[in-house]
Amino acid sequence: MPATTPLIARALLLDMDSTIVNSEAVVERCWRRWAAEQGLDADEVLKVVHGRQGWATMAALLPDRPMELNHEDNRRMLEQETADVEGVVPVPGAPAFMAALAQLPHALVTSADRALSDARMGAAGLPMPDVRITAESVSASKPDPEGFLKGAAELGYAPEDCVVFEDSEAGIAAGRAAGMRVVGVGERAAAFGPDVHVRDLREVRVEALADGSIALHIAA
Structure with a gap:
C-alpha cells in the first residue's frame, strides 16, 4: 500500500450494508x-x-x-x-479490517434492525461490535445524523473525534451532518463527496497509536 498521510481518529463508526457486508x-x-x-x-x-x-x-x-x-x-x-442470506459475503478487506479494530473503539451504525444485522454479520463471518446502533435505536432514518451521534455518545467520544465509513448518499450525508469525517467505501460512494474514498477495505490499514488514537492509512 503506498505511503499516505494518515487520517487520525479516536473512534470509528461503521455502516454495515455495502460498507463491510456485501448484501x-x-x-x-x-x-x-x-x-x-x-x-x-x-x-x-x-x-x-x-x-x-x-x-x-x-x-x-x-x-x-x-x-x-x-x-x-x-x-x-x-x-x-x-x-435470505444467499450471496451475503464480506466486502473485500472487511475481515482483516474488523480484526484490526477488535481492541479499538468502534461501533456499527446501520439502518437494519437487530435481527437483520445479526443475520448479515453472521452470514459474512464478521464479528459484531460491542456497540451497535440499529433501526430500533433511533427515531429518524439516515440522512438524519441521530444514529451516528448516538454511536459516538455510546463510545464516549465527541463527533469531531470520529470517522464514519459509509457507502450511500444518505449515510454520507448523515455522517457529515453529525460533524464527522467520512470515508466513502465502494464505487457508489465516490459520487457523494466523502472526505476520502476507497474502492474497498483492502485500501485501508488501521494502526493503533500510543496515545490511544487510530491512524487510518488510505491507499492513494
Missing part, C-alpha cells in the same frame, strides 16, 4: 419484488434504496402513500431480508 444481491431481490408490487420501475427504485430504513425509502418513492402502509411493508421486507 447487494439480497437487497436487489427484495426491492425488485416490492417495486413490482407497486408498479414502479425497479431500476429507478434501486437508485434510492441504499442507506435509509425501508419505510423512509418507501415514503420518498410514494410520498402520498399512507405511512402505516410503509411501516407494514417495511416489517414484511425485514422478515424477508433476515431469512
